[in-house]
Amino acid sequence: MKGDNVVDFALTPQHEALQEAIGRICADFGDEYWLMRDRQGGFPTELHQALAKGGWLGVCMPEDVGGAGLGITEAALMMQTIAQSGAGMSGASAIHMNIFGLQPVVVFGTEEQKQRMLPPLIEGRERACFAVTEPNTGLDTTQLKTRAERRGDRYVVHGQKVWISTAQVAEKMLLLARTTPAEQARKRTEGLSLFYTNFDRSRIEVREIEKMGRKAVDSNQVFIDGLEIPVEDRIGEEGQGFRYILHGMNPERILIAAEAVGLGHLAVSRAAAYAKERVVFGRPIGQNQAIQHPLAECWMELEAARLMTMNAAWRYDSGLECGAQANAAKYLAAEAGFKACQQAVMTHGGFGYAKEYHVERYLRESMIPRIAPISPQLILSFVAERVLGLPKSY
Amino acid sequence: MAVLVLADHKDGALTQPTRSTVAAARKLGEVHVLVAGEGAGAAAAAAARLPGVAKVLTGSEAPALAEPLAAQLVALAPGYSHLLAPASAAGRNVMPRAAALLDVQVLSDVCGVVDADTFIRPIYAGNALATVKSADAKKVLTVRATSFDPVPAEGGNATVEAAPAAADPGLSSFVGAEIVKSERPELTAARIVISGGRAMGSAENFAIIEKVADRLGAAVGASRAAVDAGYAANDMQVGQTGKIVAPELYIAVGISGAIQHLAGMKDSKVIVAINKDEEAPIFQVADYGLMADLFKAVPELEAELAK
Amino acid sequence: MKVLVPVKRVVDYNVKVRVKADGSGVETANVKMSMNPFDEIAVEEAVRLKEKGVAEEIVAVSCGPNAAQEQLRTALAMGADRGILVEHDGVLEPLAVAKLLKAIVGREGPALVILGKQAIDDDMSATGQMLAALLGWGQGTFASRVEKEGDAIRVTREVDGGLETVSVKLPAIVTADLRLNEPRYASLPNIMKARKKPIETVKPADLGVDVTPRLSVLKVEEPAKRQAGKKVGSVQELVEKLRNEAKVI
Numbered sequence: 001m002k003g004d005n006v007v008d009f010a011l012t013p014q015h016e017a018l019q020e021a022i023g024r025i026c027a028d029f030g031d032e033y034w035l036m037r038d039r040q041g042g043f044p045t046e047l048h049q050a051l052a053k054g055g056w057l058g059v060c061m062p063e064d065v066g067g068a069g070l071g072i073t074e075a076a077l078m079m080q081t082i083a084q085s086g087a088g089m090s091g092a093s094a095i096h097m098n099i100f101g102l103q104p105v106v107v108f109g110t111e112e113q114k115q116r117m118l119p120p121l122i123e124g125r126e127r128a129c130f131a132v133t134e135p136n137t138g139l140d141t142t143q144l145k146t147r148a149e150r151r152g153d154r155y156v157v158h159g160q161k162v163w164i165s166t167a168q169v170a171e172k173m174l175l176l177a178r179t180t181p182a183e184q185a186r187k188r189t190e191g192l193s194l195f196y197t198n199f200d201r202s203r204i205e206v207r208e209i210e211k212m213g214r215k216a217v218d219s220n221q222v223f224i225d226g227l228e229i230p231v232e233d234r235i236g237e238e239g240q241g242f243r244y245i246l247h248g249m250n251p252e253r254i255l256i257a258a259e260a261v262g263l264g265h266l267a268v269s270r271a272a273a274y275a276k277e278r279v280v281f282g283r284p285i286g287q288n289q290a291i292q293h294p295l296a297e298c299w300m301e302l303e304a305a306r307l308m309t310m311n312a313a314w315r316y317d318s319g320l321e322c323g324a325q326a327n328a329a330k331y332l333a334a335e336a337g338f339k340a341c342q343q344a345v346m347t348h349g350g351f352g353y354a355k356e357y358h359v360e361r362y363l364r365e366s367m368i369p370r371i372a373p374i375s376p377q378l379i380l381s382f383v384a385e386r387v388l389g390l391p392k393s394y
Numbered sequence: 395m396a397v398l399v400l401a402d403h404k405d406g407a408l409t410q411p412t413r414s415t416v417a418a419a420r421k422l423g424e425v426h427v428l429v430a431g432e433g434a435g436a437a438a439a440a441a442a443r444l445p446g447v448a449k450v451l452t453g454s455e456a457p458a459l460a461e462p463l464a465a466q467l468v469a470l471a472p473g474y475s476h477l478l479a480p481a482s483a484a485g486r487n488v489m490p491r492a493a494a495l496l497d498v499q500v501l502s503d504v505c506g507v508v509d510a511d512t513f514i515r516p517i518y519a520g521n522a523l524a525t526v527k528s529a530d531a532k533k534v535l536t537v538r539a540t541s542f543d544p545v546p547a548e549g550g551n552a553t554v555e556a557a558p559a560a561a562d563p564g565l566s567s568f569v570g571a572e573i574v575k576s577e578r579p580e581l582t583a584a585r586i587v588i589s590g591g592r593a594m595g596s597a598e599n600f601a602i603i604e605k606v607a608d609r610l611g612a613a614v615g616a617s618r619a620a621v622d623a624g625y626a627a628n629d630m631q632v633g634q635t636g637k638i639v640a641p642e643l644y645i646a647v648g649i650s651g652a653i654q655h656l657a658g659m660k661d662s663k664v665i666v667a668i669n670k671d672e673e674a675p676i677f678q679v680a681d682y683g684l685m686a687d688l689f690k691a692v693p694e695l696e697a698e699l700a701k
Numbered sequence: 702m703k704v705l706v707p708v709k710r711v712v713d714y715n716v717k718v719r720v721k722a723d724g725s726g727v728e729t730a731n732v733k734m735s736m737n738p739f740d741e742i743a744v745e746e747a748v749r750l751k752e753k754g755v756a757e758e759i760v761a762v763s764c765g766p767n768a769a770q771e772q773l774r775t776a777l778a779m780g781a782d783r784g785i786l787v788e789h790d791g792v793l794e795p796l797a798v799a800k801l802l803k804a805i806v807g808r809e810g811p812a813l814v815i816l817g818k819q820a821i822d823d824d825m826s827a828t829g830q831m832l833a834a835l836l837g838w839g840q841g842t843f844a845s846r847v848e849k850e851g852d853a854i855r856v857t858r859e860v861d862g863g864l865e866t867v868s869v870k871l872p873a874i875v876t877a878d879l880r881l882n883e884p885r886y887a888s889l890p891n892i893m894k895a896r897k898k899p900i901e902t903v904k905p906a907d908l909g910v911d912v913t914p915r916l917s918v919l920k921v922e923e924p925a926k927r928q929a930g931k932k933v934g935s936v937q938e939l940v941e942k943l944r945n946e947a948k949v950i
Binding site: 402404459460461464482483484486487488489490491492493494495497498499500501502503512515516517518519520521522523524525526527528529530563564565566567568569570571572573574580582586610618627628629634635637642643653660663664665666677678679680681682683684685686691694695698699 | 712717718720727794795796799821822823824825826827828829830831832833834835837838839840841842843845855858859860861862863864865866867868869870873878879880914915916917918919920921922923924927929930931932933934935936937939940942943947949950
């Protein structure tokens with residue numbers, strides 16, 4: 001090996017062991033399982049439970065609460081492996097929130113809160129949903145309207161949330177709500193508080209949103225009317241919730257990037273397999289450059305996105321600033337994933353449009369990492385402003 | 395120097411793989427046969443009638459256990475250049491043990507004899523054939539029966555004598571056996587085999603295959619997928635991890651044709667595949683392929699054979 | 702009691718092996734390697750014996766290249782307590798492996814050694830029986846069920862035509878068949894713990910064992926390919942062909 005060998009792109013034996021083990025669990029959930037879930041809906045409880053049983057939901061949780069104490073690098077490898085196994089976003093989204101969403105509790109929660117909140121999540125006894133986005137604020141998170149009013153030893157919450165995944169099945173909710181009216185807050189980023197609390201369905205109405213893909217993992221409108229939250233369920237200081245939630249933003253971008261890479265590679269490998277077997281005009285269609293080249297291009301773009309994703313994960317785990325890389329990874333991976341899924345459908349021709357060839361499902365799911373948790377345009381604006389030093393445009 | 399074959403036998407009769415092993419042994423020298431275990435007396439008489447066998451030795455009539463049998467082989471070994479047995483469960487149990495006692499590297503599953511030192515054997519589930527030369531003074535091998543045409547059951551007239559007794563090391567004891575009694579021929583010796591795969595859907599559905607087997611006097615086999623799914627017993631498994639068969643006619647019903655399975659039957663003379671999936675790899679090795687729903691085609695086959 | 706489980710690094714069972722063009726062997730460069738599947742069953746059985754309180758310690762051993770540490774880590778992640786790598790880069794035949802294992806048994810003093818019934822690369826199905834012979838121990842090969850009974854082990858064996866049960870005095874050798882159990886998936890906490898479990902490395906020379914191969918491979922070739930035959934349109938046509946063309950019924 002030449003030089004100082006400080007850059008090493010190889011997976012460690014532990015990373016390989018991790019991929020292998022996850023791959024084996026996912027192998028029990030074949031194409032037919034995901035096709036059925038996509039048709040009928042219904043949370044993929046079996047996969048969630050199998051992963052919980054193997055301790056995988058605690059991949060990046062601290063060891064003292066029963067987690068494995070690994071980093072976002074490992075979590076990203078895991079999410080890519082799940083998506084790439086054939087589970088796609090239906091599988092990835094089923095656990096996505098549970099493995100990193102409670103980072104604010106890990107970092108800012110009290111010892112009592114950590115011991116109370118994290119083990120049930122890791123063991124798969126509870127599932128959490130992430131209630132931040134509101135219908136009238138979109139990505140302008142500091143302007144959230146949902147109110148949490150302090151009354152003695154509890155808060156009473158009124159408001160609406162939207163695009164809340166898994167709210168149909170979740171037992172718990174990580175909620176960002178306003179505790180100080182915006183006009184009274186000292187700073188734009190203050191006045192919001194973070195809670196992790198029971199999803200009390202007697203005070204919360206959940207309406208599922210019919211959507212393009214990923215039917216297995218529900219997305220919802222959530223109406224909160226008089227939900228009572230004990231003070232001990234508030235994470236950290238009152239008014240600092242926005243700052244806490246920011247902590248999970250970069251890891252989330254990294255994980256969704258990894259999922260998009262997994263989905264894209266899944267689509268490319270299916271398309272390549274089909275192109276090898278499908279014989280038209282006396283030869284496999286994959287012998288034609290018009291078929292091969294776009295797939296080769298997709299593969300290259302996915303690998304480039306994967307490297308950016310791993311770069312961002314490595315920076316995060318090394319304690320380095322990673323905003324630009326995490327955003328870039330999410331952008332590149334989402335676009336590459338989408339293009340790969342689209343190409344996979346086109347490679348299959350008419351059969352690509354048939355559900356039983358699976359690639360149309362991937363294409364529908366590939367829109368998710370493009371749109372969520374942040375639009376590609378905002379990422380471009382972020383990079384323009386923060387990396388290139390251009391004037392803020394919005 | 396002569397070569398010694400350890401016989402497999404059942405109910406006083408030699409198995410067909412034993413006759414194939416004798417055929418392989420004849421390429422190496424004068425053949426002696428050792429018969430031991432329950433019913434050894436009657437089987438020894440049958441061994442004496444095999445053409446090309448010069449001498450038959452009888453061992454203990456106690457149930458054959460690996461440890462005393464290996465000791466017996468080692469005691470006899472000085473008189474022989476090669477020790478052979480069929481690559482059956484019994485042969486594969488005892489021969490490596492005897493080889494180690496003789497400080498010899500065993501050669502398992504030999505499918506070709508090049509010369510006295512050089513043999514061909516399958517590796518990687520039959521995806522490759524290795525020609526290997528042994529540097530050991532004495533050779534210990536198990537023989538893939540389907541690769542050698544068995545010698546006829548009759549035609550020889552060998553002498554029968556008791557093998558000198560070897561001490562039983564007393565390391566294990568026989569508790570019992572559950573051998574499936576069947577009117578059908580043994581899988582590895584049957585002239586016709588009909589096997590079912592996972593597409594059979596249940597153990598009960600194997601009945602439709604059994605009816606055809608009874609019409610044809612065939613043995614019934616299964617793919618590993620069918621065994622894993624619990625539709626068929628493990629000893630019915632045809633494939634690399636099960637039995638290797640090479641009948642005159644092999645009928646694969648609802649078997650996709652995984653490499654694992656092909657390794658166990660691709661030396662069959664004529665292969666028929668019945669499968670509704672046009673893409674099933676089994677069609678690539680089949681002499682006659684019928685694309686059809688097995689639940690319709692198999693009863694039809696039985697009816698047609700009855701005509 | 703202590704249980705020793707030898708594990709082998711082999712080409713993954715999902716890989717379609719290719720014979721090298723020069724006939725010297727099969728292509729193993731850049732091919733996915735895994736623990737021999739039958740060895741996984743052996744590890745699982747040892748772990749189950751430990752969970753039942755029958756086994757106290759499980760030692761996994763691999764004889765092979767340095768990279769075989771990965772397979773030892775897999776065994777440790779499944780529940781083995783520590784590993785021993787007998788490091789050797791060249792060919793190791795079953796007899797040589799049995800001699801190495803005998804030396805390890807001499808140092809470790811296990812009451813039971815559980816091996817896979819065969820490795821899926823050389824398909825020899827010999828190491829367990831050879832180790833039993835060298836140690837002068839009894840053997841229960843091709844096991845589909847294993848139970849400890851006092852100072853013996855009762856082994857149900859897969860034999861031609863059914864099952865056979867033998868009682869083998871301890872210490873003993875067992876080789877695992879397919880139906881013995883279904884190996885577990887390594888859990889994340891156990892993969893993490895496996896990282897901290899010790900793996901000791903020794904060389905054949907340290908054990909005083911000569912591992913010179915007895916067999917020389919003259920050539921490796923692909924078996925003759927079967928040609929696909931014809932499609933028939935009906936059961937009637939099939940039976941007619943089998944009767945009059947192939948003449949097999």
